[in-house]
Amino acid sequence: MTVFLIRRLMQAVVVLFVMSLIVFIGVYxxxxxxxxxxxPEADQIERERAIEAxxxxxxxxxxxxxxxxxxVTGDLGRSFxxxxxxxxxxxxRMPATLELAIAAMGxxxxxxxxxxxxxxxxxxxxxxxxxxxGSILGxxxxxxxxxxxxxxxxxxxxxxxxxxxxGETVEFLGLQVSIFTLDGWSxxxxxxxxxxxxxxxxxxxxTRAGMRENLLMDYVKFARAKGLSTGRVIFVHxxxxxxxxxxxxxGLELGxxxxxxxxxxxxxxxxxxxxxxxxxxxxxxxPVIVAYLLITVSMFIIIxxxxxxxxxxxxxxxxxKEMKS
Amino acid sequence: xxxxxxxPTLVVDGLQTHFHTRAGLLKAVDGVSFTVEKGRIxxxxxxxxxxxxxxGFSIIGLVDPPGRVVGGRILFNGEDLAQASESxxxxxxxxxxxxxxxxxxxTLNPVLRIDTQMVEALQAHQKMDRATALARARDALGQxxxxxxxxxxxxYPHQFSGGMRQRVAIAIALLNRxxxxxxxEPTTALDVTIQAQILFEAQKLCREVGTALIWxxxxxxxxxxxxxxxxxxxAGKVVEQGAVDRVLDHPLHPYTxxxxxxxxxxxxxxxxxxxxxxxxxxxxxxxAGCSFRPxxxxxDEGCKVPPxxxxxxxxxxxxxxxxxxxEAAAA
Numbered sequence: 001m002t003v004f005l006i007r008r009l010m011q012a013v014v015v016l017f018v019m020s021l022i023v024f025i026g027v028y029x030x031x032x033x034x035x036x037x038x039x040p041e042a043d044q045i046e047r048e049r050a051i052e053a054x055x056x057x058x059x060x061x062x063x064x065x066x067x068x069x070x071x072v073t074g075d076l077g078r079s080f081x082x083x084x085x086x087x088x089x090x091x092x093r094m095p096a097t098l099e100l101a102i103a104a105m106g107x108x109x110x111x112x113x114x115x116x117x118x119x120x121x122x123x124x125x126x127x128x129x130x131x132x133x134g135s136i137l138g139x140x141x142x143x144x145x146x147x148x149x150x151x152x153x154x155x156x157x158x159x160x161x162x163x164x165x166x167g168e169t170v171e172f173l174g175l176q177v178s179i180f181t182l183d184g185w186s187x188x189x190x191x192x193x194x195x196x197x198x199x200x201x202x203x204x205x206x207t208r209a210g211m212r213e214n215l216l217m218d219y220v221k222f223a224r225a226k227g228l229s230t231g232r233v234i235f236v237h238x239x240x241x242x243x244x245x246x247x248x249x250x251g252l253e254l255g256x257x258x259x260x261x262x263x264x265x266x267x268x269x270x271x272x273x274x275x276x277x278x279x280x281x282x283x284x285x286x287p288v289i290v291a292y293l294l295i296t297v298s299m300f301i302i303i304x305x306x307x308x309x310x311x312x313x314x315x316x317x318x319x320x321k322e323m324k325s
Numbered sequence: 326x327x328x329x330x331x332x333p334t335l336v337v338d339g340l341q342t343h344f345h346t347r348a349g350l351l352k353a354v355d356g357v358s359f360t361v362e363k364g365r366i367x368x369x370x371x372x373x374x375x376x377x378x379x380x381g382f383s384i385i386g387l388v389d390p391p392g393r394v395v396g397g398r399i400l401f402n403g404e405d406l407a408q409a410s411e412s413x414x415x416x417x418x419x420x421x422x423x424x425x426x427x428x429x430x431x432t433l434n435p436v437l438r439i440d441t442q443m444v445e446a447l448q449a450h451q452k453m454d455r456a457t458a459l460a461r462a463r464d465a466l467g468q469x470x471x472x473x474x475x476x477x478x479x480x481y482p483h484q485f486s487g488g489m490r491q492r493v494a495i496a497i498a499l500l501n502r503x504x505x506x507x508x509x510e511p512t513t514a515l516d517v518t519i520q521a522q523i524l525f526e527a528q529k530l531c532r533e534v535g536t537a538l539i540w541x542x543x544x545x546x547x548x549x550x551x552x553x554x555x556x557x558x559x560a561g562k563v564v565e566q567g568a569v570d571r572v573l574d575h576p577l578h579p580y581t582x583x584x585x586x587x588x589x590x591x592x593x594x595x596x597x598x599x600x601x602x603x604x605x606x607x608x609x610x611x612x613a614g615c616s617f618r619p620x621x622x623x624x625d626e627g628c629k630v631p632p633x634x635x636x637x638x639x640x641x642x643x644x645x646x647x648x649x650x651x652e653a654a655a656a
Binding site for chain 2: 217218219221222223224225226227228229232236237240241244314315316317
């Protein structure tokens with residue numbers, strides 16, 4: 001286990017290094033932030049001073065080295081637009097996004113797995129067919145459209161739920177969270193459902209496929225031949241086997257939910273990281289973009305690690321020390 | 326033939342299991358009858374697709390849709406299982422009637438420990454605390470010759486070899502001391518030395534505990550050493566039935582004869598094996614009359630009428646109008 005973790009850690013460092021290099025070159029290619037940051041009326045001297053202050057006068061490779069030097073001490077640079085450390089800016093916004101992502105994941109698991117299991121258990125039934133048709137909608141309707149419809153129906157017409165913002169937050173472990181207030185929940189529900197819809201469809205399909213595949217296995221027939229009740233066969237024997245692929249995919253998807261909550265955050269004016277990155281790209285705020293991407297990559301690495309560990313818990317045939325990577 | 330130990334445990338009478346498929350009605354089992362007595366072993370022999378496994382699943386009530394038992398009686402200690410409710414069948418399954426499957430790699434759930442899989446089989450049928458159940462499980466593992474059963478209970482199936490897994494499956498089948506065990510080709514996936522051990526254990530258990538055993542296989546040599554009686558199945562019907570030694574030594578039905586002829590034997594070393602010409606017919610398009618007619622060297626016009634099951638010699642039944650009686654008489 002320790003060897004496994006150390007090896008993973010070393011790989012993570014390499015991935016982060018390569019990633020930072022690619023991002024740096026990419027951001028460099030997008031355009032020159034000076035053109036956006038400094039007003040056109042500024043004179044030459046002012047302009048040069050600003051360029052020097054931001055460190056943009058150095059050649060690219062030198063800028064990268066300066067960045068690396070600072071990065072190893074934990075400093076990912078200052079935002080051009082806000083003049084605050086980029087990392088601080090992102091971490092400040094992170095609880096909102098995490099909250100949204102976790103709520104969305106929770107909804108897709110709590111709704112998706114039971115529906116998928118039923119659809120796999122009774123594929124010919126009316127409910128089974130309806131669930132599958134619904135999952136196709138969940139896959140194919142664009143997130144932004146569903147978001148707008150949700151606002152139309154629940155916020156505008158029915159007036160049940162608020163359409164924007166985060167609502168009342170309370171401090172929990174030094175973070176601002178909204179899940180402990182009723183007002184926070186009412187704000188969270190719509191965006192979380194919007195973000196969950198696609199994942200829910202994915203979970204339904206994965207669970208259904210696993211269910212149908214596993215029900216045909218000999219171990220199910222053997223379990224039934226032992227005289228076990230249908231409930232025990234499904235919820236103990238089959239479910240544990242289904243969970244293996246579901247956990248793998250959900251783990252990977254959790255990363256993407258966090259990283260790409262952008263659309264939902266924009267529509268519901270949710271003050272999270274996704275909105276920050278969009279603003280930063282518009283302003284060519286290089287340090288924030290780079291810091292955001294590095295944090296996202298770190299998140300993916302951590303999630304993958306957790307998934308591998310969970311995997312070994314679920315499937316006794318997988319042991320961490322035997323894992324090659 | 327007649328057992329000294331009393332009434333038959335299981336009587337299958339005219340069993341019909343049909344599959345309603347899109348391609349048509351598939352008569353997987355079409356009028357199968359046999360009797361198994363306490364402590365006796367019946368060998369159910371046939372090629373792939375002859376309906377022998379479906380017969381086994383019909384008895385235990387585990388035929389999956391579109392298959393359904395549509396006719397006949399399955400009398401288990403006098404109770405007709407063909408009419409029994411699902412909950413009654415579940416009470417009996419694993420309790421009074423147990424089943425062992427072909428592939429030991431597939432029958433145990435890979436993600437559950439052996440103790441879980443054994444304890445649940447006990448607790449499904451009687452109120453029992455975990456400690457008692459574990460003790461019973463340990464005894465059952467010991468009974469089938471698994472060394473250090475205490476440690477093995479805590480293992481997962483992938484930590485066992487194929488032969489050991491099949492022993493675990495047999496131990497699970499034995500847990501509730503059933504009256505009947507249906508074994509569906511349980512040694513086919515195992516190598517011969519393990520196979521011999523398992524056969525020996527099975528025979529011993531039957532004799533000691535008085536369990537009736539139905540051993541489904543395509544391997545005549547297995548049946549020869551194990552069973553008391555034999556039923557040869559072809560295209561969903563029993564074509565020959567009788568005491569195992571007499572059937573194998575002097576087969577009456579041309580199909581049984583063909584089967585025996587296609588087994589390599591030391592006595593016929595160097596000679597080509599006699600194959601049965603042609604292929605087993607599709608169960609969707611069985612020939613009229615005797616199903617074996619197109620492949621049979623003795624077939625004639627008379628075979629176009631379905632031949633009845635008839636007692637052709639004392640204790641010898643076959644479904645044929647041109648049986649190999651001359652050799653049986655000579656014996």
